Amino acid sequence: xxxxxxxxxxxxxxxxxxxxxxxxxxxxxxxxxxxxxxxxxxxxxxxxxxxxxxxxxxxxxxxxxxxxxxxxxxxxxxxxxxxxxxxxxxxxxxxxxxxxxxxxxxxxxxxxxxxxxxxxxxxxxxxxxxxxx
Numbered sequence: 001x002x003x004x005x006x007x008x009x010x011x012x013x014x015x016x017x018x019x020x021x022x023x024x025x026x027x028x029x030x031x032x033x034x035x036x037x038x039x040x041x042x043x044x045x046x047x048x049x050x051x052x053x054x055x056x057x058x059x060x061x062x063x064x065x066x067x068x069x070x071x072x073x074x075x076x077x078x079x080x081x082x083x084x085x086x087x088x089x090x091x092x093x094x095x096x097x098x099x100x101x102x103x104x105x106x107x108x109x110x111x112x113x114x115x116x117x118x119x120x121x122x123x124x125x126x127x128x129x130x131x132x133x
Contacts, residue, residue, distance in 0.1 A: 038106045045080040045097040046130065048073050049113045052082055052095050056115070065090030066115065079103040080111075092116075 010018075055071035068086045075082060080097040087093070097111040109123030111130070121129040 038103065041077065041079045041103050042106060042108060042111070042129065044075055044077060045082075045099075045111055048075045048080065048082050049095050049097050049111060052084060053113055053115075056084065056093055056095075060115075066093045068093075 052071050052073040055073065056066050059070050060066055066084075066086045067090060068084050071084065073082050075097070079100055080103065081100055083096050083098070085094045085096070093115045095113045099106050099109065107123045108121045108129035110121070112118075112120035112122075114120075119126045119130045123129070
């Protein structure tokens with residue numbers, strides 16, 4: 001008497017279907033993840049802009065003038081470069097956060113902030129770009 005062996009496992013077609021499904025899921029997830037990372041990096045730049053603005057306001061309270069190089073704040077990741085332009089004999093300023101490296105792909109471009117609280121962006125709308133603050 002002969003005993004039949006039962007083969008258990010996956011056929012090649014079943015395995016290929018699983019691989020295709022996994023590839024589709026990954027292809028949908030990666031762009032969403034990248035967008036999330038870009039927004040997170042932008043939030044880091046906004047935090048640095050606000051820290052710089054606070055420093056400038058404290059200086060203005062003490063000396064009644066803003067100074068371009070008095071508040072050096074950096075973005076720890078290095079994905080943005082923060083700079084301040086002072087105008088009108090030290091009475092107004094504009095802080096800029098220029099994207100660096102992979103962050104250049106961010107559609108918002110350079111973020112700006114003025115002493116009057118006006119938020120700007122060289123790319124997308126300021127409301128969308130500053131929404132993460």
